[in-house]
Amino acid sequence: MAILLYDLCAGDSQRRFSPHCWKARMALAHKGLTFETRATPFTKIKEIGGGFSPTVPVIDDGGRLVRDSFDIALYLEETYPDRPTLFAGDGGKALSRFVESWALTSVHPALLGLIIVDIHGALGAEDQAYFRRSREERLGKTLEEVQAGREARIEAYRQSWQPLCHLLALQPFLGGEGPLFADYIAFGPLQWARVVSPLGLLADDDPVAAWFDRCLDLHGGLGRSMPAAA
């Protein structure tokens, strides 16, 4: 039976942009597992498993529910050990947490401030109301105020990718010669931006852009199959 991935969706239900859901989706593909996605608006997350999780991704593997992208990756690694590894050992598991911590502190907040109105624009009406209310409360500003003057912040955002840029002079993927879950942790936010925002964020000659391109090609072009924002 195919694994079911509850995947955040835009108003049209086809567009999937959540960075965290993309991490889970890439992990499922990396393991070569058969899976289907279930389009899930923000305001329907509470219906999954009778309120199992406040956020997506959630997977349903034959009745077993698992939430949180990192926990999903750990679950897949443990449950399907004979499939391609997502961590390549215990050190890889521990240090993937560092990559996650780096992405969540250094990349996500800056990126959110560049695309938050674009995200809002992609949502259905009910989700828009929820998103505006919850994010404006959290950030203490209107979405438009958060995103205002974003062009002036693009260079600082590019700088936040410096650690990966430096690494890519040494090896083609975070995982070394090939991708590991750590690559998907960093892929998530770039795919988030690609799917919801027309804003060009990375310079064409940035090694991070070339690495992202390689990631879009992985697993039969899974990432690329999701259209970029026009």
Place this chain on the structure above:
Amino acid sequence: MAILLYDLCAGDSQRRFSPHCWKARMALAHKGLTFETRATPFTKIKEIGGGFSPTVPVIDDGGRLVRDSFDIALYLEETYPDRPTLFAGDGGKALSRFVESWALTSVHPALLGLIIVDIHGALGAEDQAYFRRSREERLGKTLEEVQAGREARIEAYRQSWQPLCHLLALQPFLGGEGPLFADYIAFGPLQWARVVSPLGLLADDDPVAAWFDRCLDLHGGLGRSMPAAA
């Protein structure tokens, strides 16, 4: 026969502050190997093995010379596989490179700008001349100009540790339950600052300070045995 570690030294030859040499020293201790250090001023590095390396650390393991802290860790892992692991697998190796890239791009440059005059002050006369000339040429400013107004940059420096701070809410070491080479990569710059500069850089209640304290206790208190700058 004990492994010999060529270790950058201050003017008094007892003080050892190089972040990169500390990474190698902690790696040797982690492996439980017997080693001695050879005090090496900047201006004597060229004499090691007839010009083997422009930088330290260099180790001499029974006549075999290895340079560069990361390459030394890889060498030790391969040569002494039955000793405690520095990487815990191939994923750990690949992602330790990311930790290194993060440290070199996000931590070292900011820290150098806070302590560069203190470093100069710790060196012997011949090294001082070399250090001033080479660093002023590289940075396009005098050492004093680089360090000027440093108090105003401490907060930004503290922010550069955010990824590790975030991680430490999840696990006690970068390596997970115990330290791996990745911990020593992050330990290096903090020990550098501790040994050469009296400047208080981390807040006392910063989880990074507590983790650094744990690292100072490792391997019989090896890091702590080097006195802090007064």
